[in-house]
Amino acid sequence: MRYVAVRLGLLLMIVNGLFPAVWLFLTSLKTENELTRIPITYLPLHATLHNYVAVFTANPFARFLLNSAVVSLAATLVCVLFASLAGYALARLRLRGRKAILTAIVMTSMFPALVMLVPLYRLFVGAEVPLLTPLFGYLHALGWGFLPTTVLTPNLLNTYWALIIPYVALSLPITTLILTSFFQLIPEDLESAATVDGASRVGALYRVVAPLSAPGVVTAGIIAFVNSWNEFLLALTFNTATTMRTVPVGITLYQGEFAFPWALISAAVTIGIVPLVLLILFFQQRIISGLTAGGVKG
Amino acid sequence: MARTVPTLPYRKPGFWRRLRTGNLSDGQLAVLLLLPALLTLAAVMLYPMLTVLWQSLHFNRLNQPFRGTPFIGLDNFRRMLWGDGLQWNASHLLWLRLVGLAALAPLAWAVRRRWLSRFAGVVLALALVLVFGYLLGFHPGAGGRWTDSRFWNSFSITMLIIVASVAGSFLVGLPLALLANVESRLRWLGRVALLLPWAMPRVFAGLTFAWLFQSQYGVINDVLRRIGLDGPLWLARVGPAIAAVNITIVWKTSSFVGLILLAGLQSIDASLYEAAVVDGANAWQRFWRITLPLLRPSIAVALIFRTLTAIQTFDIPFAMTRGGPGRSLETLGVYIYNSTLALNIGYAAALSVVLFLISLAITIFYLRWIYTE
Numbered sequence: 001m002r003y004v005a006v007r008l009g010l011l012l013m014i015v016n017g018l019f020p021a022v023w024l025f026l027t028s029l030k031t032e033n034e035l036t037r038i039p040i041t042y043l044p045l046h047a048t049l050h051n052y053v054a055v056f057t058a059n060p061f062a063r064f065l066l067n068s069a070v071v072s073l074a075a076t077l078v079c080v081l082f083a084s085l086a087g088y089a090l091a092r093l094r095l096r097g098r099k100a101i102l103t104a105i106v107m108t109s110m111f112p113a114l115v116m117l118v119p120l121y122r123l124f125v126g127a128e129v130p131l132l133t134p135l136f137g138y139l140h141a142l143g144w145g146f147l148p149t150t151v152l153t154p155n156l157l158n159t160y161w162a163l164i165i166p167y168v169a170l171s172l173p174i175t176t177l178i179l180t181s182f183f184q185l186i187p188e189d190l191e192s193a194a195t196v197d198g199a200s201r202v203g204a205l206y207r208v209v210a211p212l213s214a215p216g217v218v219t220a221g222i223i224a225f226v227n228s229w230n231e232f233l234l235a236l237t238f239n240t241a242t243t244m245r246t247v248p249v250g251i252t253l254y255q256g257e258f259a260f261p262w263a264l265i266s267a268a269v270t271i272g273i274v275p276l277v278l279l280i281l282f283f284q285q286r287i288i289s290g291l292t293a294g295g296v297k298g
Numbered sequence: 299m300a301r302t303v304p305t306l307p308y309r310k311p312g313f314w315r316r317l318r319t320g321n322l323s324d325g326q327l328a329v330l331l332l333l334p335a336l337l338t339l340a341a342v343m344l345y346p347m348l349t350v351l352w353q354s355l356h357f358n359r360l361n362q363p364f365r366g367t368p369f370i371g372l373d374n375f376r377r378m379l380w381g382d383g384l385q386w387n388a389s390h391l392l393w394l395r396l397v398g399l400a401a402l403a404p405l406a407w408a409v410r411r412r413w414l415s416r417f418a419g420v421v422l423a424l425a426l427v428l429v430f431g432y433l434l435g436f437h438p439g440a441g442g443r444w445t446d447s448r449f450w451n452s453f454s455i456t457m458l459i460i461v462a463s464v465a466g467s468f469l470v471g472l473p474l475a476l477l478a479n480v481e482s483r484l485r486w487l488g489r490v491a492l493l494l495p496w497a498m499p500r501v502f503a504g505l506t507f508a509w510l511f512q513s514q515y516g517v518i519n520d521v522l523r524r525i526g527l528d529g530p531l532w533l534a535r536v537g538p539a540i541a542a543v544n545i546t547i548v549w550k551t552s553s554f555v556g557l558i559l560l561a562g563l564q565s566i567d568a569s570l571y572e573a574a575v576v577d578g579a580n581a582w583q584r585f586w587r588i589t590l591p592l593l594r595p596s597i598a599v600a601l602i603f604r605t606l607t608a609i610q611t612f613d614i615p616f617a618m619t620r621g622g623p624g625r626s627l628e629t630l631g632v633y634i635y636n637s638t639l640a641l642n643i644g645y646a647a648a649l650s651v652v653l654f655l656i657s658l659a660i661t662i663f664y665l666r667w668i669y670t671e
Contacts, residue, residue, distance in 0.1 A: 002581075009477045010488050017491025017553065020506045021498070023517060027509065040520050082335040089331035094324040101332065108343045110602075112657050114610045114631050115650040118353065118643055119346035169342035172335055230499035232613045233631070237638060248501040252617065255505075262509050269502045276497040284489055287497075291557050 021273060028052070028267035035262055051267035055254075058264060061271070063243055064250035071160055071235075071246060072228040075167035079175055079224045080217055082168065087179030088209070092188070102180060109173035116166060117237060124162050124238060126155040162238040163246070167231060171224035178223070178290050182216030183209070219290035222283055226276065247272045347654070353647035360641035367644070374648035378449040391434055398430035449649070451625060452633040459544060459629060460608040466548035467604055468597075471555030478556065479563045492560075495553040504617030507546040508533060511618075533619050536626040543615050543627055550614065551607070555600045562596025563589070595668075602664045609657050 027035065028051050029044040055061050086105070090098050156162040186209060194204035235246045245253070251268045254261055280287065316322050322330070354374055358367045402423060409419035478485065478492050495503065510518050511532035519529030530538040566589065574584050612631030615621055621628040621636070628636070630653050637646035 006477070006480050006482065007484075009473065010480070010482060010484050013474055013477050013488050014484070014491045016549070017488075017494050020503070020510060020549070021494060023510065024506050035515055038514070039523075040515050040517065042517075082338060085331040086335035089328040093328040093331075095328040096325075098328070101336075105335070105339065108339055110606050110657065110661050111343055111347065112606070112610050112650075112653055114612065114634055115350055115654050116342065116346045117634060118638060118647045118650055119349040120342070121638060122349070122353075122643065123345075165338075166342050169338050172339060176335060226497050230497075230501075232499065232501045232616075233635065237635065248499045251505065252501065260508075260512075262512075262515075265505055266509065269505055272502060273498060277494070280490055280493045280497055284486070284493065287493060288489070288557060288560065291496075291554075291561070 021270075021277075024266045024273075025270050027262060028270045030263060032261065032263045051263045052271070054264055055268045055271065059250060059253050060243060061250065061268060064245055064247045065271070067160070067239075067244060068229060068246040068248075071163045071167065072225050074160065075164045075171070075228040076221050076224040078164070079168045079171045080179075080221045083172055083175035083220060083224075084179050084213070084217060086172075086176050087183050088205070090176070090180045091183035092191075102177070105176050106173050113166075113170060114233065117233065120166060120234070121157075121237060124156040156238075158239050158241040158244045160244075163228075163231075163235055166234050167224075167228040170231065171227045174227075175220040175224050178220045179213070179216055182213060182219075186212050215286070218283070219286045222279055222287055223290050226279065229276065350647045350650050350654070353644060354651045356644050356647075358642075358644035358647075360643055370644075374645050375652075377645065378648060378652070379447065394430065394433055398426065398434075401426055401430075448625065448628070448633065452628045452630050453652075455540070455627060456609065456611065456630045458540070459547065459611050460605060462544045463547040463551065463608050463611075464601065464604045466544065467552040467555045468601065470548055470552035471600070472559060474552060474556035475559035475563055478560050492553050492556050495550050496557060498550070500550060500613035501617045503546055503550040504614040507542065507549070507614075508618045511542045534623055536623060539619055539623055539627055543618055546614050546618065547608070547611065551604060555604060558600040558603075559593060559596050562593045566592050598664065598668050602661070605660055605664070606657055609653060609660070 026042070026044060029047040029049075030041070031046065031048060031050065034041060034045055089095065090102050095101075156165075190208050190212070191204045194208045199207060230248065231246075232248045235249045236252075239245055239249070242253070247268075251265060251272065254265050254268060313322075313326075316326075317330075355369060355371060356367045357365065357370045357373070359365065405414070405419055405422055405426070408414045409416055414422070474492055478488050482488070498506075510516050513519055513529065513531040513534065516532070519532070522529040532538045532542045570588050570592075571584055574588060579587065610631050611629045612635060615627040615629055616632055616635070619627055621632040630649060634646050634649045634653065637649060
């Protein structure tokens, strides 16, 4: 009896999690005509890959994929680099108030990302630089005429930088937390043994700690990648040029004012999910352990 | 004759030399390693937080540069609450406001004399403010000043989504976590099903469910039709649209709650259950007496993160209905985006400040709750 209940529950859970994606995939195989039949068909009558071709011809979807890949990978690399440096310092080095620093870093993840929208937009559009502009204005007034009176930030809208910079910051708290708790698990004796054997501190870090921390780095990297791949609001606001859109933003382009070409949209979404599904299939256990490191300690 | 070797005074190697040879002190190395992360966070998180406060006190419309960016105090916030047309009349119902203020004084006094706990004092003061605010006309509905305030609408829909989706994702996430923890041959597939909604971009989830909820050709209405029910026009009517968006949010976020709770479940010592079985406790008792109490920290973490993301709800209503029908699903996030899109930067900044204050209040509330437990 209990066995049946658990089986049934598991089945429900699988249907709940996978049905929307499966339905989307089935939709992407149907023709636009078949989608507007009543009663609706569940399995495609004439399965066709036409929609997948149309996705790439209707909009520069390959470009969206490239943009997403560049932005997400760059943000992931930088984020993991910064986070592992910080995580090592917080886990290993004798430093006053390191617990407070970790708490402060984690607390920034409670900070609503929406609030960044307006200030970062102003900064990226080419606004005055907070400290430099007044300083230069002052120096100019003192007679340093060769200096520019106003210092403006470069216009970063519609560049990769406009997304990479905030994405690094968005994933930094969680990755720092994951890597700090991971470094704490590596026995300190290994490192001191290497130092006794004549390795310098940096050498020990490079030869002993780095190889051992690879699993933690992979975990943090996956989470940073998923975060960056999925981000929508900042990408929508900062990169408005068609050729600079990421996949989530690009897909909203297919959606007209009144018409929803569902066959196209579902094909595009299916392509956009593929990297994430691959990550889930290969790194299931890593992702769960990474999320839980954040959950249990935070 | 003794040859004297000139002894050089010991000179500590300089900073860069010690850096190259890897001989920095712990503190120096730590500062060096922490610097990139802290600088990034300061530039992207701290700097916006401070400027947004400053911006919210200014008039700033990027499409009207000739008007400049004058300092206008709290006018953006006034516009939020009162709307553009209504001006606050200083003598309006003055006696009622004075009575309200006068009622606060004995309350403060009672708290000071320890007749009331501070908590009770705050709650009573809030209640007073609400009652007098209502009498003064600060309420939605007929005769209220907030009848057609766009801010009030987005504020209330955001609050509704917070309550409904946090409760919903917890009620769905807990069984998901329990099921994912059971040994079974299908467990890996169950875990994939648990991870997929988490990994799926919120926009994709919104688009997918917009298709599922499509009134004519969507699968949900088709199933309802087969049962013999008449499904509503999900995304074209206010009530059903709110329900549909909440269901989508719950689907998307319950997997995150489930994952956090799964971690909590895995950290519970199995011997506790064995001991309980020996003592003759049934499954229900084991769940209430062992699982739930020990799961408390994980539940708190899940609830905090869920609430803080629910405040920022933007992607799913935007993808499903663009905040419609009308403005019924214009959450605070969508409102901020729309104001930014309308290049009304000062007003968007003021809205962001409100959003920040709400999430700050909720964080403090949760933290107090955790620390008192």
